[in-house]
Each structure stands twice: as structure tokens, then as C-alpha cells.
Amino acid sequence: MAVKFNGRIINGFNISIRRNPFYGSNTGKNVTLLAALCQDGILGQPSRLRNIIENAAGNLDLPVEQVALDWFKQYLHICIRPIVGILNIYGLACEFHQQNVMLELDKTGFPAKVYFRDNQGFFFREGRKDLVSAALPGVADESQSMIDEESLAPKYTYYLVTNNILGVVNALGCCQLADERKLINLVYKAFRELEDEDETGLVSYILHKRNWYTKGNLITSLRNINEADENLEYPAVFLDTPNPLHKYFFSDKLIKPQTKDIVYSRYFEEENVNISIRPFDIEKDFEMVHEWFNREHAKPFWKMDGPKRDLELWFRTILPGDEQHSFIGCVNGIPQFSFEPYWPMRDIVGAYYESVPTDYGTHFFVAETQKDKKFSFQSFQVALDYIFMMPEVGKCIGEASVDAVPTDRIITRLGYTREGVIEMPHKTAYLTFCTREGYWEKCPESRFEAKVSD
Structure with missing residues (x-):
């Protein structure tokens, strides 16, 4: 759906409605869009994430913070290693936005599976160019989506960590379900376990870079930049922001x-x-x-x-x-x-x-x-x-x-x-x-x- 004014479609108001393959009780699956899971409560009501964690804590007869930390550990387990593995083995990276990620919860309310749905863009690393080109001949030239590892790490850090994982940290912290420092420490440890396995430089960038290259959505809007109308090479404003995972070493x-x-x-x-x-x-x-x-x-x-x-x-x-x-x-x-x-x-x-x-x-x-x-x-x-x-x-x-x-x-x-x-x-x-x-x-x-x- 789109908004038209004086016969011209106004970019920025377009809405895409996707079919929900998990809708209805016949699938037997409890699947939620990650963005919906992380959003604030409405009209003073608890957020969906808070309800899930508190219900799980009640059913398991455990403290809420312990359940929140265990819940987050499970999310990292099914998220980080597979995504980093796919990048290393197949060279595939994707815009891991919250709106592109579906999270399936098990009967206890804990993360069970991650589904990644169609999105605005995929990109591939140079180190797997031959493999990608053999699978999809001409894709590198046609899509211009082949990126060297050095440029890929900052971009993928924004999608995977800043937008997605730290979005979950923010949601758990804002709901006062767990201390954010403890959550950040879990993120650091999860990536640290993969540092020796990763050949792309992504994990090293995430762990050690003093600043991350981060997209400034608010500044992009304040500068009246409409990403739908801009040249794809410079569609938004990116800034250097301090690496939050370094808080693991904060005294x-x-x-x-x-x-x-x-x-x-x-x-x-x-x-x-x-x-x-x-x-x-x-x-x-x-x-x-x-x-x-x-x-x-x-x-x-x-x-x-x-x-x-x-x-x-x-x-x-x-x-x-x-x-x-x-x-x-x-x-x-x-x-x-x-x-x-x-x-x-x-x-x-x-x-x-x-x-x-x-x-x-x-x-x-x-x-x-x-x-x-x-x-x-x-x-x-x-x-x-x-x-x-x-x-x-x-x-x-x-x-x-x-x-x-x-x-x-x-x-x-x-x-x-x-x-x-x-x-x-x-x-x-x-x-x-x-x-x-x-x-x-x-x-x-x-x-x-x-x-x-x-």
C-alpha cells in the first residue's frame, strides 16, 4: 500500500504486508516478530517480552532475573553461532533487522528457533565469491552485493549486534527484567567463544574495535534524508559510536x-x-x-x-x-x-x-x-x-x-x-x-x- 498525492506516490509511506505462515493454531508454533517482542508495552500495559519472562519465571518457580538471563543466553545460542557460521562457510550476510527476524518460542516460553524472512538486502563476502558465483552465476555483477571483509564487518555489526542483539538487551533492560551490564557481558562471552573460529574479521571487529560504525537513524531523519530516494551508496548517516561490549572490562x-x-x-x-x-x-x-x-x-x-x-x-x-x-x-x-x-x-x-x-x-x-x-x-x-x-x-x-x-x-x-x-x-x-x-x-x-x- 502507498500514499499518492497529486498523482505521485510519496516514498516513505509505503507499507508491505506479508503472509504469516505461522498464523492459526494448526501450526502448533508460537512465533513472534522480534520487533514486536522488543517493543514497549502499550497504554501502560506490560510488554509482550515482560509477560513471557514473568510467566516463565512463575511456571519454573525461579527468580525473574535468572529466567531473563537464561532466556537471553538461549537467544544468543541460536542466533550468534549460526549467523557467524553462515558468513564463514557460505559467505552470506543479511540485514538482520528486528523486523526481518521471527522468533519461535518453546512451551516454556524460551527461544527455540530463529526464522529469517525476505528483506531489503543480502550481501556476500569476497572470500566466498567463487562459491557464490558458482551457485548464482552473475549475481556479483548484477546485484553489486559483493563486499570485502574489511568493509563488511562494520556494516554487519550494525545489523546483527546494534540493531538486533542490543535491541533485545534494551528491551530486557527497559522492562527491568535483568541488569544490562550482565546482558552485555553475555554478548561479549558469546562472541569471544567464536573468535578463533571466525576467518572473516567480523568477530574481531565486534570484540576489539574501539568504535563501531553505526547508522544514525534520528540524524538521518533530522537531515531530511529519505533513504528510499537517495543514492544507494550513501543512503543514510553513519557515525562512530563507542563499543558497548568493552563494558565487560569496565571498572x-x-x-x-x-x-x-x-x-x-x-x-x-x-x-x-x-x-x-x-x-x-x-x-x-x-x-x-x-x-x-x-x-x-x-x-x-x-x-x-x-x-x-x-x-x-x-x-x-x-x-x-x-x-x-x-x-x-x-x-x-x-x-x-x-x-x-x-x-x-x-x-x-x-x-x-x-x-x-x-x-x-x-x-x-x-x-x-x-x-x-x-x-x-x-x-x-x-x-x-x-x-x-x-x-x-x-x-x-x-x-x-x-x-x-x-x-x-x-x-x-x-x-x-x-x-x-x-x-x-x-x-x-x-x-x-x-x-x-x-x-x-x-x-x-x-x-x-x-x-x-x-
Whole structure:
């Protein structure tokens, strides 16, 4: 069906109605369009997915979240391995939109089969061109649907993961049936199991790429682009978006601490000082930190001096995000330094080297200027102690300005190694890496502290 105005059909209002081969009780199958399964409830009523999960939980006498997680595991089992296998063996990829996928549920309400119906497009990978051409002579030239693996991975990730699988994660999360982080972890593990089997590069792209190439449907609409009328080569707006599966390695204690109390302390016997750290409290610490950043020794390197409103805006922007968090360090109970653990997967520095999800970094600032009270080396040790306590952390990143000579001296003593120079928009910096083993080799007493903490 279509809409016609002044004798001309208006693209974008066209509707295709397909025959439903599962309609009626004679088939004995409970099959639902995935898009309908994932849509919100109507007029305040529970969604279909919520009803299915809650009914299954009641029948099985199990907690709702456990059933939701098991239900999702089963969906991934019948979805991911077959789709990746078809791409590897036959070279076939398809627009795995929710509206093209039918899900059959068994008698308990769990996913049993996936049906893929006719859709707007199929495409094939270059690695299986001979096989596809032998089955359908001329299809590559006629349909222009043969795509090299490098270009196929971003496109297929959007259809299979962003649109489909994460759509199911969203539906389960919005209905408060299961925690989204747990669901994302299941997605990561399901693809990780296939990484060694996949020869196309798709699974590697999904797991390791810092950003995914994602279609921006809202922006496409706001730009008044009608995909039905546009050249097929550029039918929509695509954007780089952070890879959500990297949350598998996300450290809440570093980036999203749920306390404002002391999280770690260490006594240095030789110096007779106790150094402790706690998450930044904007209501309690803001005035103090603003004064710190406006001190003369802070201005050249930190460049965070200025009016309070600018600094407050910065804090209120970063604190809710997944990029970094601030901590306050106290020497014998007196606040004297701050450090900011950050996650390169979300931080700008991650775009300047081959970052991996287990990388974490820290910015470090000592407010005290008197040498007999600074304890910079010991304070940085406490920061690294805490960072390396987190099992998610692989190595610690540094990107201090090339002009910050004192910082370079300290981190070298701590076990950082220089990897090169990076040109960032706001500074030229040394890229440095520090591993647990490198840190413990330089500071062997810290290995003992780590064992005590464990």
C-alpha cells in the first residue's frame, strides 16, 4: 500500500504486508516478530517480552532475573553461532533487522528457533565469491552485493549486534527484567567463544574495535534524508559510536565509585606518613580543588585554572560519564593531591594509540609545594596500588606533557616505559605504559601491599 498525492506516490509511506505462515493454531508454533517482542508495552500495559519472562519465571518457580538471563543466553545460542557460521562457510550476510527476524518460542516460553524472512538486502563476502558465483552465476555483477571483509564487518555489526542483539538487551533492560551490564557481558562471552573460529574479521571487529560504525537513524531523519530516494551508496548517516561490549572490562571502582569514603590507605614507615584516597565529593571538595588548580605551579601543565563555573561544569560533565573520575589523596589526613583514573576506550587518548579495553590511565596532581610535605612519589604509589588492585586493569597509561619533566622522572622511577610521542589537540605528550610487573619490579614493597589487600 502507498500514499499518492497529486498523482505521485510519496516514498516513505509505503507499507508491505506479508503472509504469516505461522498464523492459526494448526501450526502448533508460537512465533513472534522480534520487533514486536522488543517493543514497549502499550497504554501502560506490560510488554509482550515482560509477560513471557514473568510467566516463565512463575511456571519454573525461579527468580525473574535468572529466567531473563537464561532466556537471553538461549537467544544468543541460536542466533550468534549460526549467523557467524553462515558468513564463514557460505559467505552470506543479511540485514538482520528486528523486523526481518521471527522468533519461535518453546512451551516454556524460551527461544527455540530463529526464522529469517525476505528483506531489503543480502550481501556476500569476497572470500566466498567463487562459491557464490558458482551457485548464482552473475549475481556479483548484477546485484553489486559483493563486499570485502574489511568493509563488511562494520556494516554487519550494525545489523546483527546494534540493531538486533542490543535491541533485545534494551528491551530486557527497559522492562527491568535483568541488569544490562550482565546482558552485555553475555554478548561479549558469546562472541569471544567464536573468535578463533571466525576467518572473516567480523568477530574481531565486534570484540576489539574501539568504535563501531553505526547508522544514525534520528540524524538521518533530522537531515531530511529519505533513504528510499537517495543514492544507494550513501543512503543514510553513519557515525562512530563507542563499543558497548568493552563494558565487560569496565571498572566501576575506578570510574563509577559508589562511595565517598576512604577506599585505600597505606602507611610508609620510613617517611612515617599514612596516605589515603577517597572518591571526589563535589559538594565537599570543589572549592578546595578550584583553589589548587589556580595555583601558579598548576597553571602551565593542568590548564584548568579560571572561574569556578567553568570547573564546576567540567566536573558535572565527567562525573556521570564512563570516561574518568577524580579522587582526593590525603597525607596524614590532610588533602594534598588528586588523581583521575580514566578509561582510554572513552577518553580522547585512546584514539592516539592501539588501545585495548583493559587499559586504564591516570592524571596525577600534587597541590603541596613544600618538599618536606609533598611525598609525590609515595602518593603516586598509592594511586597505582589502587589502580592495579582492579582485576579489569591490564596496564596503566600515561600521557604527561613533554614539558612536565618532574612527572617524567617520577613515573620512570615507578616503572613506566616511554612508547613514543603523541600530538594531542591540547598538548604534545609522551605516551608511557606501566604494567603490574614493571611497577612491582621498581617498587617491590608494593607487591606485598597488593597481597595484603587481596
